[in-house]
Amino acid sequence: MTPIRHNGSTDPEDAAGDPLLDAVRDCVLAVGVRRTTLTDVARRAGVSRMTLYRRWPDVQSLVGDLMTREWIGVATGAMPERRPGVGTRTLIVDGLVAGVAAFRAHPLFRKILDVDPELLLPYVLDRRGASQEALLELIADGLREGHADGTVRPGHPALQARSLLLVVQSFTLSLRTMTDADDPALGDEAFLAELRTILERTLTP
Secondary structure, rough: OOOOHHHHHOOOOHOOOOHHHHHHHHHOOOOOOOOEEEEHHHHHHOOOOHHOOOOOHHHHHHHHHHHHHHHHHHHHHHHOOOOOOOOHHHHHHHHHHHHHHOOOOOOHHHHHHEEEEEEEHHHHHHOHHHHHHHHHHHHHHHHHHHHHHHHOOOOOHHHHHHHHHHHHHHHHHHHHHHHOOOOHHHHHHHHHHHHHHHHHHHHHH
């Protein structure tokens, strides 16, 4: 899998959308995770609760699969296509910065961050989720390409990928605690530009 790609959609398998995951997304956007029930999802999807129980034992597992689908879609969709004369490092940096912006603008991410932020804590404090593993694979593949073409400083791909993910996660989750609406020099765009500088300097040989 190469991270340097962009077709404007999620994985082909998910491109048409899973109607059950679409239904839980609509429920969460409407009322948040804690107020969403399997009955609500089944009603919105036009299926029986037993249909849901065959795949998911509870709302938490259903929302977990939804987040995996959505987050992987955001991450892969943010990765730019390869362009003549543009090195791999630039593509990695462009993709990571665009990914932070896309995550922060994503309606589901914003809803969870505003209403149910505790859902994100296990993936920050305790363990990696499926979407994080997929993103690490994308980043590591890109780093290997950058090592090969000399645009990324040598290093252990997994260590570098995990370090980069720690950086972009902090900008994604905590940026609004650092911005100042009254000072353009401390606005979202300024911090994204600073993130770009950090990533460039981190990866430059």
